[in-house]
Amino acid sequence: MGAPPVTAQLLAVGELSPGRTTLLLRVPELIAALRPGHALHLVHAEAGGYRLRRVAPVTKIDLLAGSVEVALLPRADGGRDSLAELTAGAQIAVVGPIGQPIEIDSASQQILIVSDGEGFAWVRLLAASLISASRSVVLLVEARTAVELPAASLLPEQVEIVVATEDGSLGHQGSAADLMSTYADWADQVIASGERGLLNAVTSAARATSAIDRTTAKGKRRSRQAGGAPWLQLLISHEIGCGSGVCGGCTFSSANGSVRLCREGPAVSAPGLSAGTRRDS
Amino acid sequence: MTVERTSPSSAEARFSLTGKRPLQLERPIVTASGVLGFGAEAAELVDLRDVGLFVTRGVSLVTRGGAGLPRMVEVPGGMMHAIGRENPGVDEVIDRHGAAWRAAPCAIAISLVAADLGSLGKLIARLESRADLVGADAYELDLTFLSDALGGRRWESSLEESTRFIDAARDSTELPLIVKVSPDVVTPAQFAGAAADAGADLLSVSGSPVGFLPNRTRAASALAEGEGELSGPLIRPRALAAVANAAASGALPIIGGGGIGSPADALDYFAAGAHLISLGSALWADSDLPRAVIESARRAAASRGGSRVADLVGTALRRTTTR
Numbered sequence: 043m044g045a046p047p048v049t050a051q052l053l054a055v056g057e058l059s060p061g062r063t064t065l066l067l068r069v070p071e072l073i074a075a076l077r078p079g080h081a082l083h084l085v086h087a088e089a090g091g092y093r094l095r096r097v098a099p100v101t102k103i104d105l106l107a108g109s110v111e112v113a114l115l116p117r118a119d120g121g122r123d124s125l126a127e128l129t130a131g132a133q134i135a136v137v138g139p140i141g142q143p144i145e146i147d148s149a150s151q152q153i154l155i156v157s158d159g160e161g162f163a164w165v166r167l168l169a170a171s172l173i174s175a176s177r178s179v180v181l182l183v184e185a186r187t188a189v190e191l192p193a194a195s196l197l198p199e200q201v202e203i204v205v206a207t208e209d210g211s212l213g214h215q216g217s218a219a220d221l222m223s224t225y226a227d228w229a230d231q232v233i234a235s236g237e238r239g240l241l242n243a244v245t246s247a248a249r250a251t252s253a254i255d256r257t258t259a260k261g262k263r264r265s266r267q268a269g270g271a272p273w274l275q276l277l278i279s280h281e282i283g284c285g286s287g288v289c290g291g292c293t294f295s296s297a298n299g300s301v302r303l304c305r306e307g308p309a310v311s312a313p314g315l316s317a318g319t320r321r322d323s
Numbered sequence: 324m325t326v327e328r329t330s331p332s333s334a335e336a337r338f339s340l341t342g343k344r345p346l347q348l349e350r351p352i353v354t355a356s357g358v359l360g361f362g363a364e365a366a367e368l369v370d371l372r373d374v375g376l377f378v379t380r381g382v383s384l385v386t387r388g389g390a391g392l393p394r395m396v397e398v399p400g401g402m403m404h405a406i407g408r409e410n411p412g413v414d415e416v417i418d419r420h421g422a423a424w425r426a427a428p429c430a431i432a433i434s435l436v437a438a439d440l441g442s443l444g445k446l447i448a449r450l451e452s453r454a455d456l457v458g459a460d461a462y463e464l465d466l467t468f469l470s471d472a473l474g475g476r477r478w479e480s481s482l483e484e485s486t487r488f489i490d491a492a493r494d495s496t497e498l499p500l501i502v503k504v505s506p507d508v509v510t511p512a513q514f515a516g517a518a519a520d521a522g523a524d525l526l527s528v529s530g531s532p533v534g535f536l537p538n539r540t541r542a543a544s545a546l547a548e549g550e551g552e553l554s555g556p557l558i559r560p561r562a563l564a565a566v567a568n569a570a571a572s573g574a575l576p577i578i579g580g581g582g583i584g585s586p587a588d589a590l591d592y593f594a595a596g597a598h599l600i601s602l603g604s605a606l607w608a609d610s611d612l613p614r615a616v617i618e619s620a621r622r623a624a625a626s627r628g629g630s631r632v633a634d635l636v637g638t639a640l641r642r643t644t645t646r
Contacts, residue, residue, distance in 0.1 A: 085608045092401065092556045092584040093608035118396035118545040119536055135608075238392075281395040283404070284607045286367040288360030290380070290406040291395035295388045300409070 047085050047135035048072060052128055053109060058166070059159055059192040063114045063126040064101060069136055070108035076100050077143030078168035079277065079309050082112050083285050085135035086125055096125060097140060097282040099164045113163035115279060140285050144168055144233055144309045145271035146177075154229035156182045156218050156244050161235030162192045164277045164308065168233060173198040180204065180228075182221050184240065188212035219243035226251040233309065235277035245312050248274050272311035278303055335624070336617050336632045338375060338599060340576065344499040344524055346461055348375030348430055348599070351620070351632055352613045353578050355529055355603035356381060356434040356463060356503070357406065361416060363423035369606050372428045373613035375599065378463050378501075379424075381408040381436035382416050384446040391547035396536065401555015401582065402604060403534045405548035408436045408468065413449045417456055425458035432461040432501055438471045440491045447495040461499040464492055464523075466508075467530035467552070479508040479530070486521045493522030501578065505530030505552075506561040511569035519574040528566045529580030529601035532558055554604055556582040563595045567640055570596020586612075586619030593620065593632070594639035 050069035058064050065084075072082070083095040098112035114125055128134070146153065146168075153172050155165050162183065172179045180202045185191045188211040194203055204221055205213030214221060219240060226232070226248060234244040282304045283291035292303035301310055340346040356378040359365035371377060389409025396403055410416060424431045433450060437443035450457055466478040466485050478485050485502075492500055502523040507530075508514050515526050531552030536545040544550075562581030570577045579592035580601025589600045605612055620632040627634060 092582065093605065094397070094402065094555075095607050096397075116539070118393070118538060119398050120539050121397075121399050278392065280392055281397065281402075283395055283402075283604065284358070284368060286364065286607075288364040288367065289358060289604075289607070290360075290389065290409050291404055292392075293389065293394070293406075293409060294392050300389075 045137055047137045050110075050134050050136040052130055052132040052134060054130055055126065055128065056111070058101060058113050058163055058196065060190055061116065062159070062163065062192075063123065064111050065098070065114065065125065065128070065134075066109055066111045067134065067136065068107070068109050072136065072138050073103060073105060073108055073110060075139050076103055076110060077139070078146075078171050079141060079144035079164065080139035081141055081282070081308070082110070082136050082138035083140055083282070084112070084125060085137060095137065095283065095285055097280075097285075099279070100139075101163050101166045102170070103167065115163075115281075116160075137285060140282060140304055141308045142306065144275060144277065146172065146231060147271040150177070150230035150271070152178045152180075152228055152230045154180050154182070154225045154232045156222070156232065156234040156236070156240070158184045158218065158236035158240050159190050159192065160237050160279055161240065161277060164235045164279060165233060166192075166196060169197050169201050173200045178202075180225055182206065182218035182225065184208070184218035184236075217243055219247045222247035223251050230273075231271060232274045233277065234274070234312075235279070241276045241278070245274070245276065248312065274312040275309040276312050277309045278307055280308070335621065335630055338633075340499060340524060344497060346430065346499045346524070350375035350429075350613070350617055351599045352376075352616060353527070353529070353580070353599050353601040354378055354606065355580055355601045356465065358603050358606055361410075361420040361423075362427060362431065363420050369610050369613065373617075374429045376430045376432055376461070377427060378432045378601075379416075379420070379434050380410060381434045381465055381468070382410055382413050382446070383408060383436040384413055384442045384449065386410070386412040386415075387436070393546055394548075396545045396551075398534065398536055398553070398555075398557070400557030401553060403536060403546060403551035403553050404531075405546045405551040407548065408465075410436070413446055417450070417453050421453070421456040421458065425456075430460040431458065432463045433457070433459045434463040434465050434503070435492070436465050436468050437488075438469060440487065443488065443491055444495055447492060451496060459498060461501055461524075462492065462496060463501040463503050463527065464489060465503050465530075467503060467505050477505075477507070477533075479504045479514075482509055482514060482517055485514070486517050489518055489521035489523050499524040501525045501527050503527040503530050504565075505532045506558060506565040506581065507532045508565065511565045512572035512574075515569040515572045515574040515577075523575060525578055525599075526569055526575040527578035527580070527601060528562060528569055528597075529578055529603075531581070532561065554582065556584065558582050559588065559591075563591060566592060566597050567595040570637055570640055584609075586616045589616040590619060590623055590635065591639075593635040594637070596637040596640045598633070598636055
């Protein structure tokens with residue numbers, strides 16, 4: 043049997059960015075195992091008593107308080123989210139951690155994070171953790187318009203934030219991926235998180251900026267592999283059904299075979315990414 | 324072919340199919356195809372000793388890569404998914420999972436996926452040729468899959484094509500055949516009769532009806548495949564109607580399912596005429612559900628003065644038909 047659910051107490055309901063709800067949960071049993079890139083499954087009764095596992099990325103951890111903040115992913119149908127309507131004191135069954143942590147090599151000192159409003163929930167904890175570990179972090183973040191950007195105060199002040207907006211209301215007008223060329227050579231590793239369009243653009247930009255290998259400041263050739271970790275990881279935000287790798291709901295085909303986001307993901311190495319294909323029986 | 328209920332003292336919840344193609348289940352609980360994978364990994368979520376029949380994920384003759392992402396989204400009252408029957412093909416499935424099937428503490432049904440009759444025949448032939456490695460107790464014929472002969476529509480949308488499909492399977496095996504349809508099936512009662520005539524042994528009215536949802540921008544569909552399969556409470560009344568309609572025909576024993584999230588939901592299916600209960604995505608959130616359903620059914624039977632779960636079957640149906 044898989045990990046049994048534990049009961050979490052809801053401490054507060056908040057907002058990560060406009061329309062993106064967070065839940066602050068007291069769940070000390072799970073806290074030690076959680077890393078950036080992990081999510082929790084919230085087992086919650088929907089209308090009619092039907093209980094679904096809802097995937098929620100971990101956005102913040104407070105070890106002393108034994109609390110974890112998770113973000114609710116927006117519903118595809120734009121409908122009401124009963125989890126967002128809970129109030130402090132409610133109890134929620136929680137399973138986790140879901141997925142693998144984002145791989146950061148011990149030798150990587152300079153990390154570039156590229157995100158949009160959808161993907162920010164998956165990388166906020168990463169940025170904070172990297173700063174705590176004395177790494178340098180640049181966040182390229184994009185939104186349709188300035189008011190949809192996550193607040194800078196959600197990140198440690200040491201994070202260098204570079205903004206792109208589609209309408210030009212703040213920062214660069216266009217995509218965060220447009221800014222990749224400025225930072226790609228600086229970065230020991232790149233983590234991109236967001237809608238499929240952003241992930242594709244980041245992958246293309248990364249391939250355009252340089253070849254697989256590059257020369258370090260000391261004149262040595264080094265691979266664009268940061269130690270054992272991939273240089274470019276794409277974090278794919280998606281519903282996760284069973285959380286055990288059996289249902290196929292979060293699986294896609296890659297050059298290296300099937301990837302289950304709940305088991306091998308949600309962060310995947312970019313070169314292996316390809317669209318799902320169908321072959322008839 | 325008859326449905327026999329064994330004595331309550333030995334196993335009041337046991338289900339036995341007797342006749343030429345017997346099938347004995349220790350519990351009236353079936354796992355819906357796809358929900359728990361092929362079997363070996365299922366133990367991560369559910370104790371298979373609580374289950375009567377484990378239905379595998381769909382198996383095709385050759386590899387199916389499956390659908391692109393997104394494959395799964397929430398919808399009001401449930402979920403919509405389009406996995407694409409991803410599987411590595413029959414030989415690899417047997418190699419990887421045959422040992423787990425043979426060792427399973429419950430009966431195993433292999434869910435068969437085929438777009439044409441030629442593929443179906445070869446698929447069954449492959450399974451039969453390796454029967455000692457497979458250890459299957461039954462086959463599920465997935466008529467919610469898409470038919471080449473019907474231009475990519477589901478087999479279940481045509482009574483005539485569905486009958487041909489069942490006929491072809493019957494000619495290829497002596498194992499019990501479970502025919503799976505969704506509430507979208509044309510006239511369930513008529514379908515049950517035709518399926519029985521073609522050689523089916525059970526009718527599983529537990530498949531997912533078709534749904535569609537645009538994404539939030541309304542510039543594309545929410546699922547990569549466009550249409551998807553619905554599950555959850557939103558389909559339960561439709562599934563119950565189809566179960567009741569099929570059960571009233573008396574042509575075949577019925578497996579009923581769709582949107583069951585609690586023991587009470589399962590009792591509704593027994594009352595509508597289901598002999599066996601198919602549990603789906605609710606198992607992800609509640610691994611104790613199979614045991615809870617059986618306990619609840621036993622209590623419900625006792626409260627009616629009976630001692631067998633089978634006494635619950637069709638109680639609402641009888642009232643409906645006598646009115």
